[in-house]
Amino acid sequence: MAPPNDDVGAGPLMHPPAASDADTGSHPDPAALQPNIGALLHDVARAMRRRFERRARQTGLPITRQQARALLGIARNPGLSQAAVATMLDIEPIALVRMLDRLHGEGLVERRQHPTDRRVRTLWPTARAWGVIDRVLAINAETREEACAGLSPAARAALFEALSGMKANLSLADAEADAAAD
Numbered sequence: 001m002a003p004p005n006d007d008v009g010a011g012p013l014m015h016p017p018a019a020s021d022a023d024t025g026s027h028p029d030p031a032a033l034q035p036n037i038g039a040l041l042h043d044v045a046r047a048m049r050r051r052f053e054r055r056a057r058q059t060g061l062p063i064t065r066q067q068a069r070a071l072l073g074i075a076r077n078p079g080l081s082q083a084a085v086a087t088m089l090d091i092e093p094i095a096l097v098r099m100l101d102r103l104h105g106e107g108l109v110e111r112r113q114h115p116t117d118r119r120v121r122t123l124w125p126t127a128r129a130w131g132v133i134d135r136v137l138a139i140n141a142e143t144r145e146e147a148c149a150g151l152s153p154a155a156r157a158a159l160f161e162a163l164s165g166m167k168a169n170l171s172l173a174d175a176e177a178d179a180a181a182d
Contacts, residue, residue: 044147051143061135062106068136070099071108074123075133081120082111108132 035043052065063071073088074080080088086096100123103109108129114120125133148156 048143048147051146052139055139055142059135059139061132061139063103063108063132063136067099067103068132070096071103071125071129071133072136074109075125075129078124079122081114081122083120085123106132 049065052068055061056063056065056068061068070085070089073085077085077088082096082100083093086093089096091099100109100111104111106128108126110124110126111121112124114122148159151159
């Protein structure tokens with residue numbers, strides 16, 4: 001399948017239709033139609049997800065990539081509420097509940113009552129979870145090594161710094177937009 005050439009993920013451009021009497025608008029510079037950073041980031045992320053999923057199946061990992069992401073979030077922040085984990089993962093709370101049901105069924109996540117608010121459930125990795133987390137981290141490292149093959153340590157550090165900066169910039173812009181809307 002050909003890579004997309006814009007942020008929306010459309011396929012490769014075909015020859016433009018012949019101009020007609022109705023086609024009087026100007027067209028963007030051809031360079032503007034080429035893949036940009038958003039499309040490239042999307043393609044890299046999708047390829048990394050596919051590599052992770054393939055490895056997970058090959059190694060018999062008992063959870064999906066999304067479940068692994070939730071489990072890592074809980075392991076990094078034990079004791080967070082379900083609502084906080086849903087926000088952190090940018091998923092709807094109902095989707096997280098279904099995911100947590102599966103993780104709980106695998107014996108990987110424990111739900112506990114909040115010590116001061118009985119309406120809140122906190123999430124904790126179980127002793128069994130740490131073996132699965134180690135496997136997820138190993139698959140992540142293998143996938144990252146494949147993706148970064150040929151990049152020097154300095155280039156890897158610069159890439160990480162640049163992506164972290166971009167994420168921070170966009171988070172700040174979202175926060176400012178949210179504040180302006182209130």
